[in-house]
Amino acid sequence: MTSTLSRAIAHYPNRFDPGATSELPEHLQKTIRRRDKVLGPGYTLIYKEPVEFVSGHGAHLIDRDGNDYLDAYNNVPCVGHAHPHVAEAVARQMKAVNTNTRYVQESLVEYAERLLATFPEELSKLSIACSGSEANDLAVRV
Incomplete structure (x- = not known):
């Protein structure tokens, strides 16, 4: 089948x-x-x-020949490729610890608190996923 x-x-x-x-x-x-x-x-x-992309910046992807594509499809157009603040935050976290949410981590709690502070009051809990499939799996379980 x-x-x-x-x-x-x-x-x-x-x-x-x-x-x-x-x-x-x-x-x-x-x-x-x-x-x-x-x-x-x-x-x-x-x-x-x-298409073989070798780099990205903002909302653009660059192929091996230097052609510039507007990226309206990939997973990161909301913040852009190679965003300096995101790259710095990822590097800082990777230097400290690279694990998941199953363990107590003050940095995770602080991030969740900062993020939730931007939401309406009725949205008071987070569920963090790493990929689209993980998010779909979580949505089905919820």
Whole structure:
């Protein structure tokens, strides 16, 4: 039986056809072959012509050839790519400890308090997720 995900991917109108890999530039072919060896089948390329981004800033992504793309799709357009305050905060936290919410951490409590102070009173608790799938899982459980 074919999974719903497999059917959805198979019918995605602009998906990458792995049979067309040989038509891509050599560097991209090699990277895609390496990618396929280490990532599971759920990590499908969704563009007929795969794009390789090498950097980002603000709401823009830059590909290997220096082309600038407006990013209105990825996971970070609300704060932008390479935001200096976010990068500094992540680096500061990684230098201290890199764990999860199962342990007592004053910095986590302080962050939650600061964030909740910006919300209406009726929103008085946080549920923090690390990814879209984790957030969906949490939403189903709630």
